[in-house]
Amino acid sequence: MGDAADGRLPVIYVRGFAGGPSGISSAVDDPFYGFNEGSVQVRVDDTDRPTFHQFESPLLRLMIDHGYQLLVQGNQRGYLDQRDDGTIDPATIWVHRFYDEFAPTLTKDPNPFSIERAAQSLFDLVRLVCRKTGAPRVFLVAHSMGGLVVRAMIQKTIPDATGAGPAAATDFVDRVFTYATPHGGIEFSMGFGAIEKLRDLTGVAGADMFGPERMYRYLTPEASMQAEVPADWDATRMPDDGFPPDRIFCLVGTNSSDYSVALGLSSRAVGARSDGLVQLENAYVQDAPRALVHRSHSGRFGIVNSEEGYQNLQRFLFGDVEVRAQLTDVHLPGTEQDDTVWQLEAALSIRGLPVVLHEQSTAHLCPIQIERPRTADAAATPVPLVRTFLSTRATRPTVQGGEREVTTMRHVLRLRLLSLRKQGGLLSFLDHLEQTADWSDVLVVDIEFPQDGTPPRSWAVWSSALGTAIRDWVPDAATDEQLEDVDTATGSWLARIRLPVAARELLGRDAAITVAVSGRTPA
Template sequence: MMPVPSAGKFRIDVAQGLYPIVYVRGFTPTAGSREETFFDAYYGYSETSVEKRNALPPSYQEPIVFEGQLIRFLKEYSYVDAANSGLALALSNPGGNVQNPTRSMWISRFYDKDVVSGKVRNIIEHAEDLRELICERIPRELKLADVDLGPDDEDYKVIIIAHSMGGLVSRCLIQNILASKKEKADRWIHRLVTIGTPHGGIELSAVPDFLEDLVISKGNALNGAIFKRESMVKYLKLPSPAADLQKLFGTYPEGRCLCIIGSDHESYSVVRKATGSHSDGLVKQSNAYIKGAYWANVHRAHSGRKGIVNSFETYENIRRFLFGDTRVRIWLENVQLSTAPPKDNTREFYDIEFSLSVRGTGVYLHQRKQNPCENAFRSDRNDFPIQKLHLHTGFLDTRLRPSGDNFSVFLLTFKISQHQVKQGFLFETQFPERVIYSESMDIRINLAEKSKSVVEFRWLSETQDIDDPGSWQKTLLTDGVFRFPFREAKTISGQICLQPSVWNDEAANVSGEAALID
């Protein structure tokens, strides 16, 4: 074995958060699927996606290729593939290319022992494999690769990106194993990203409760009992049987967590028939996040060709959260109705829909829509006026601006629809949806000079030429908030508010929920 150098020539780029990345895969329910995983060198994280998109004539459609997030990190951030064979092979470099081992990518192959032994171990044992990888193997190999981890290895941490059950394995490491050793998880983990993880368990809403309990919990069909409350309380080491499954209870800063939530249940497998709607086909949207964490909703299925892991939307959210420099809160303020009140025996509610996309790409970083996502903000008429409605907290990386352009440009869309239901003696009458407000606005943010941040906007319905620089309107910064009045409408009024702030380690130590409080 090579001697461990006392002072290496490589240092982890702590300032930009370019720590080693560890991928943790999801659940494989059968022996066959575990073997398939075993024979995949990247445990499924090398899957790509190819889709059709609109194009100009004569083709009218063309393929759009996304290589998958693992490959993109290798391409765009110069990460080194240390999966499986470790850094020794990754840095062998017969061609003489210089690579930085600090930006290394790893996979927790916790199913390997299960396949080799023919015995499925429990989730705590899988989490112990993850601990050994993060706390022992990676720092040892980094030192052998001439990396200086700083005094007492204080510069060393990893980024965990986990899909589905992998997020629970990661939480078991944080809340059970490390907590039992009296170790702070943020000593080892810089950021935690979960993708389609059932933090609140898995509910088969289309199956009667007694049958769900019999099949999944008592019968442990497909080893699915690990997603039931009784099991989760034990391996997450929660303080009581009734404790909230979606809380970390002080074991790790929630503001360092990003949860990607899927909403395309139609594109998943036959399991969606049991899980029902309001889900990614397997995990309910309401169960797919850690309370206090940041989150984004992408319209993707739990896995498969249209899966959440190999989606462009997921990657764009993750890289801005990991390496971005700006956090932006978006909310509505003082929303007031001007519509006539309903007649007697008529119940009235409103769906408020919102989406955020990267301008010119068609990539939705976040969507709250009733169709097709089934997650609009729903408010009863009596809830108005709405003083404040948080829409999203997103992240920007000023380095992603086009060369020579100081602006980051995004498209925000809004739709507010009225729904009325008349109560009858035996039946209800559902009136057709009435859209009372629908608009899209371009937002461009100049963050080149932090002390002189500028936000400009334009309503697309009022813009004749999107290439016209004169179509942009400036908005003033008041008390750290940019405010835009709704485009004039006779049915509703209000303000759209944006609040950019610095995104760094200090900000990440504050819970995402706390960050919403003025």
Template sequence: MPAQLAPFFPIIYVRGYAMTSGEIAETTSSPYMGFNLGSTKVRQSWDKKVQRHIFESPLIRLMKEYGYRDSFSDGSELEDRLPTKSIIIYRYYETADTDIGSGKTLSIPEAAAGLKVLIHTVKQQVCGDDKDLHKQFKVHLVAHSMGGLIVRSFLQNDKISNKADRALVAKVFTYATPHNGIDMAGVNVPGILGLWDINNFNRKKIAEFLGLSGKPERVDSLDGKFDPQRFFCFVGTNHRDYDVAKGLSRALAGEMSDGLVKIENATVADAPRAFAYRSHSGHYGIVNSEEGYQNLVRFLFGDVRADGSLTVEALPLPPSVQKAKDEGREIRASYYFEATVAPRGAFSFRLTERRRDTFSAILRSYDELLRADQTNLAAPRSPVLFSVFLDTTKITVGHTLVFSLELAVSSTGYTIDKKFWPDQHVEGEYLFRDTLIIRITRTAEGFNVRYLNTNEKWSEATGTLANKTADGYTVPLSSNKGFKGNLQLAVQSL
């Protein structure tokens, strides 16, 4: 019987941007380019003792839990056969090192062309003369920061790759990649700023090396060259702990960023994404995090995907504001939607976390939610709360996938006749707040989806069967204040 490769294809890691010659030298001196870096953080237990949580690194965890191995032996990279479960580090920075290479830093298109060569080399090393393996062969590409732009340049630029080359890529996972460039103090990095190749993050330059036509305002589209559903974006939301340039970067990037990349610039259009309170790099960085690893392995190897969005039916007003509205005064408000998802048994991580206090909550105006016709929208702009990938092999009890969803809806505040209204009500008061437990069981007909509200029941309860619809499952939501809506769940096997 021929060997089955999927889903455990070789993993190629593409590291991010190294600015100075010193950083380049440090990068080339590392055999795993940062994929081997872990972290230690603490949490408080029930008895008030501080406990350490040690994350050993993506590299070690992939080796220990999935049987992957590196591609080095006796101080050199393996040049003969590679096992399917191999982790290969794309060492494109070596040409820029004066000891190992020529001292010339590759452009992003040049690095992308080198990635293409590497993929074909790995294919030959894994498959040899086995025709069946050649038919099955693919790779997973994992990239941090600028590495994701190198991956996209390979996937999207017709001068670098063709359809057959791109077909060798199964999935792409990016950490903190500036898919729509980098903005500092609200301004895109200038294209003329060639020092240390910082202009790589100018949108016009990005459009050039991606091969995008025209002058697009945003450059975060895969342009039909690769399926965005096979492209995952992991986004950091902690700007405070990014210490590069003695804090100047985080000051210029500001809130709603990871200290370098703005949240709104860190995703690819139409691709699944997750968010974590992590910075761009460093001890609290996004690559060396449990959250990043758990999303990575579930996306690459998981077998179930669940997407959640929220449709809103009623957004109540505080009594004093409602009174003003009834008097015919103009009321304006926008709303935050917070969503945090964690699988059952997860004590030290969340799969995704969007919160108001970390400036990562979803923001929608009243008109976008309930008066789409007045905003030139074809339909209400319902917030997409999460896209999570799950793995039935990780179930420890029974046959059901279980995860929690902490969901909250609040207002940014109200204006009455264009003046902010702080009287009587408390700013930021929640209209809805609850933790839902979602249970997904695979059946012969598809899935059985149940839910329960932990404000009303213990999470151990079986819960209520979700309403089945043509597009998935519906969970009704309401609060005593008058909020009404529906959690729309789409569940699919992978």
């Protein structure tokens, strides 16, 4: 039986928008509100034949990988009510079936859907699960609008109910993971705002909940509610003294082409820089960790039923180490007047996984923009590349038929630097070679966490310097130089890795990748 001490807190799933009465009725017919759906991907083997990779679903994988139980037995709420306090295993999964009371097929007099009511019933479920399992807090995992239900509970419902201030939700919720949530609302790239105004005015199927006025109402406690939405209010920013953003992970989808219908409109109405429904800049909370994956909002290539989503999920929920990588000390060639646009592509892979955990590329319309300092003597602003989480308790793989145990965790960061010219404020392709990088390389970083509790050890190498397959490189503690920890603080570790010579010619002689590793408070 699990307990809170091993990091396995109860998981509560919160689904997304179902639309009007018919959509709600369809949603409630699924006992797990869609979180039980998996997917199948095709890869090509050495004979050019398709081979299949099956993702079982986030629910099933939590059960397989982490020993969670799914306790329904006919009625999940009834099961909870009939058990004594503290007798249910904390390592359990629950589904917030908030749509049940709004379904015309189930309820005699259904009320119009209310996100405030869904947030209140979520708080009721959170308290019930904590009481019955004895767990101090829960993990919340939400898709799309479900993330707004969670935020409404965190930012308004709990502070209003407890009177304990904006951060009161930290007593009930440990971590929040959102898939494709419109944290900044839903906007459209066509119509010059007319579509949003019509949606917010009519509130068709409750879709006005994605507009700023309704969002302000259900995300703001009564104590600070104003008659009008403040001009500087931003839905993507959490209150400064509220639930900490670093306890919220936002998974952002970048595939707009595989999501065809949203709110009765084609994904073309939202624009290409989206998952087909939520634009990239609206899909995360400011200052929260996030990852971008090439998945659509839902459907066959949806973000929830993806291996990429699950791998980010389990690392955020159970990881006890945080890793951040940044590009630092950049000094671009030329001047502001040469109108050159510099963009960086970055992709993170971890040894043993069949998917990329984070990817920003020009092909997916989300490269990292490298900005010049405002003045010649200004210090270069670090460019964030990736933020991920690891578990030092995770089982390490073996290689060569089990002859050698792998003691390090290997990250591979693929980087590509591209440039474009501008003339008269417009991109010019006269001297351009599409998808051709000015520089590209792969940084291989191995991190080892000794079992005796001593500080981590790490090694790094650029693929261009290897001369062999990356999988064949094994750092030798006796001969390979370890990365030097340049952070004097305890509980954290920081290394600086210089870029290859070819990259320094473009990005500056002092340009480097900094890798920061820090401990993370267990759940």
